[in-house]
Amino acid sequence: MSITATNVSKRFGEFVALDGVSVECPAGELVALLGPSGSGKTTLLRIIAGLEVADSGSVHHEAENITHRSAKDRHVGFVFQHYALFRHMTVFENVAFGLRVRKWPEEKVRDRVMKLLNLVRLPEKAERYPAALSGGQRQRIALARALAPEPKVLLLDEPFGALDAKVRTELRHWLRQFHDESHVTSIFVTHDQEEAFEVADRVVVMNKGKIEQVGSPIEVFEHPANAFVMDFLGNVNKLPVRVEGGRALFGEKHRVELPGKLFEQADGHADAYIRPHELDISRTADAGNCMSAEVVHINPAGSVVKVRLLAEDFGLMLNVDLPLERYRQLGLQAREAVYVTPKSATIFTPDYAI
The missing domain is CATH 3.40.50.300 (P-loop containing nucleotide triphosphate hydrolases)
Structure with missing residues (x-):
């Protein structure tokens, strides 16, 4: 029925x-x-x-x-x-x-x-x-x-x-x-x-x-x-970005290009949404296009380790979910300096509020 x-x-x-x-x-x-x-x-x-x-x-x-x-x-x-x-x-x-x-x-x-x-x-x-x-x-x-x-x-x-x-x-x-x-x-x-x-x-x-x-x-x-x-479906990192010529750029002094999923926004201000598993942490900036940050808190949660970071240059707190294998490989400690690289992002024009 x-x-x-x-x-x-x-x-x-x-x-x-x-x-x-x-x-x-x-x-x-x-x-x-x-x-x-x-x-x-x-x-x-x-x-x-x-x-x-x-x-x-x-x-x-x-x-x-x-x-x-x-x-x-x-x-x-x-x-x-x-x-x-x-x-x-x-x-x-x-x-x-x-x-x-x-x-x-x-x-x-x-x-x-x-x-x-x-x-x-x-x-x-x-x-x-x-x-x-x-x-x-x-x-x-x-x-x-x-x-x-x-x-x-x-x-x-x-x-x-x-x-x-x-x-x-x-x-x-x-x-x-x-x-x-x-x-x-x-x-x-x-x-x-x-x-x-x-x-x-x-x-x-x-x-x-x-x-x-x-x-x-x-x-x-x-x-x-x-x-x-x-934004409603789970924990996401929300970043204010500027769209320029089909590219989403974050930050003023240090600019990071976000690898956005398909979007057709006109040039101007937008919001980028990045889920915690769409960010990676490394100890060096070799990959480029990354943000420097400090580890604030580490929370082991089964097969995933939740890491909270402060990207001070960008005035931003970030949540990253690392696979347990990757976390063990990095051997992270609180207050350590690291680099965060966005692997994917979804861009929307800011037009709502919960």
Whole structure:
């Protein structure tokens, strides 16, 4: 079951939450709505669910217009950030609740609940109460409860936001595997870029009530549509540059040419965005086209070592991600003088702010 929202707008007083937004979630895909707080992603999800009424626009399941249907008639499952489990009910009764409301026969209720508890890998918790479960287990039960009435679409509003980092990582892997097994069309709201890229088939990047870009995780990361998307997707170094004759030049006294990805800016001021892995560190300036800098801080982070540098001549702090092998080769120490070379950069005209 595909789901489409077309030209959806929504205001809360003077605040524009959504401004003519259109988005499609193809059948069987898991789509992430990604953006900062206030971008409109949760409002869009609630309008799709029927929990909010749009000022204008429409929502369709396949070719069926459901814009004016109530939430209970839209056949959607909704998973909230804070579980919303009934504390006085066992796990079994929580999952069975929606089926009993719909007056399913008791035998079908038992079969359906146990099938779902097996699917979320928690059949042994059927007679426990929510208070006896971990946060990750509660969220999996919330997901089973949302799926119990066989919804056409599953909607998840920052479902892992209340969990600690380790459990979040585990549940991301689990949700992706679960989706591959269940094939339920799903829309997932998050402000966590890593979460969206790891879980989703398609990412919709939102900002200030509008859609900035739609694409697969690799498309959005490798080919950001504009400066906002580039800056929002993870840690980047932002450098003010001057475009002259198709070249991006940084610095005044010492000028460094940045190897920019394709850009067509007219001559003038622009911003260069360089991801930490697009910078290299060396002990000599032999390669040329480099900046002198001092090592401020070194943070080993698994297979990557994060190095923070001060390029004093340029009035700039830089973040560099070095492969562990390269870091060991250099043998860096804090307060050491080094040279930084940009390997790649993406250039945009400065026209936005987060």
